[in-house]
Amino acid sequence: MDGTRRSADDQAARWNGPGGNAWVETQAVLDEMFRPFEDLLVDAVSAGHGSRVLDVGCGTGGITLAVARRLAPAGRCLGVDISEPVIAAARARAEQEGTPASFVRADAQDHAFEPASFDFVISRFGVMFFNDSVRAFENLRHASTDEGRLRFVAWRAPAENPFMTTAERAAAPLLPDLPARRPDGPGQFAFADPEKIRRILADSGWAETDIQPIDVPCALPEKELAHYLTRLGPVGLALREVDERTREQVLETVRAAFDTFVQGPEVRFTAACWLVGARASSASSAP
Numbered sequence: 001m002d003g004t005r006r007s008a009d010d011q012a013a014r015w016n017g018p019g020g021n022a023w024v025e026t027q028a029v030l031d032e033m034f035r036p037f038e039d040l041l042v043d044a045v046s047a048g049h050g051s052r053v054l055d056v057g058c059g060t061g062g063i064t065l066a067v068a069r070r071l072a073p074a075g076r077c078l079g080v081d082i083s084e085p086v087i088a089a090a091r092a093r094a095e096q097e098g099t100p101a102s103f104v105r106a107d108a109q110d111h112a113f114e115p116a117s118f119d120f121v122i123s124r125f126g127v128m129f130f131n132d133s134v135r136a137f138e139n140l141r142h143a144s145t146d147e148g149r150l151r152f153v154a155w156r157a158p159a160e161n162p163f164m165t166t167a168e169r170a171a172a173p174l175l176p177d178l179p180a181r182r183p184d185g186p187g188q189f190a191f192a193d194p195e196k197i198r199r200i201l202a203d204s205g206w207a208e209t210d211i212q213p214i215d216v217p218c219a220l221p222e223k224e225l226a227h228y229l230t231r232l233g234p235v236g237l238a239l240r241e242v243d244e245r246t247r248e249q250v251l252e253t254v255r256a257a258f259d260t261f262v263q264g265p266e267v268r269f270t271a272a273c274w275l276v277g278a279r280a281s282s283a284s285s286a287p
Contacts, residue, residue: 018240020083022231023059027089029228031062033220037124037153040214040275042066044151050119051075054143056108056152057126059083061090061101067122068094068101078118079103080111081126109136113143123152128190137204146282150206154191156213156272163261163269164188167235170257174250175238197276207281216271225267229254 023030031038041063045053051071055064058079068077079101081087087105094101104111109130121140130136140150158165158181172178181187191197194211201209220228230239230251239247261267 016082016084018237020085022236023083024085024089026228026231027060027062029220029224031060033218034124034271036216036218037271037273038063038066040216041122041124041151041153042070044277045120045122046070048120048149048151050145050148052118053077053120053122054113054118054140055079055126056121056123056140057081057129058086058090058103059126060086061093061103063122063124064090064101064103065094065097065099068099072100077101080106080108082107082129109139111139113139115142116145116148118144119148121148121150121152125153125155125188127152128154128188129186131186133190133200134203137200137206141205141280144280146280148280150201150276150278150280152276153214154197154274154276155189156274157192158189160272161189163258163271164233166257166261167229167233167254170254171235171238171250174246174253175235175242178234178238181234191274194274197274201276201278205281206278208277208279210277212275214273214275216273217268218271219266219268222262222265222267225258225262226251226255229258 045067051074053067053071053075055067055077058064058081061079064077064079068075071077079090080103081090082105084105087103090103094103109132121144127133127136144150155161155164168178181189183189183192197211198209230236235250235254239250242250258267261269
């Protein structure tokens, strides 16, 4: 089995197992914590042309639903994600609130989207996990109309996002088998290098790439911090496999490391990200 295929299988196993279930369990907290990004992407769609939108790596559907509400009744929004648990949660949310959004469980890297069926492709932290990014963005280009627009948010470097790495650094002495992040592989910080993003988009048929650094204030209730830490990220996944004593030690140590982010009843941090825009190049050939 080659490395790309093994990596793809690892991603699918994670997001259709513990990773996906954890995302569903913390849905409400994550939606509120990342609300500024939802507003940013929804406003971009509203200001853009066209009414057919694809949300890549849609998770439990918060942004997909917000776009669908904004575009109703004439527009439509489809959310795609590799994780069955999050897609099931997204469909349940859409049905419960009566919002005409659609969802498909698929890998956007190679899913057979109808050609030229979307005017706008968006994503919040959903495009850094592809095993072959050029192939993935070629597929998204193929699904876009000529002159279709792309807008996504991705994390900048780990050093610029201490909130996202504090748990691992604090837990490392207690969890020696904690997997190290691979900066060259799929993952949260895979798009930290803006030149890498430019190359990928240029090689996959997108033009007029625009990459802007954004620093976005985010917050979650302090009372939710322990729940967040024990379910998400490498530490959250690792805690599922340890004994109760180790779990308590890790949680105590990691929680103390986050004291600098606690301000009264809230945990506050700045998300250092790239806001990326591009246009589908009409000169590119379909894959």
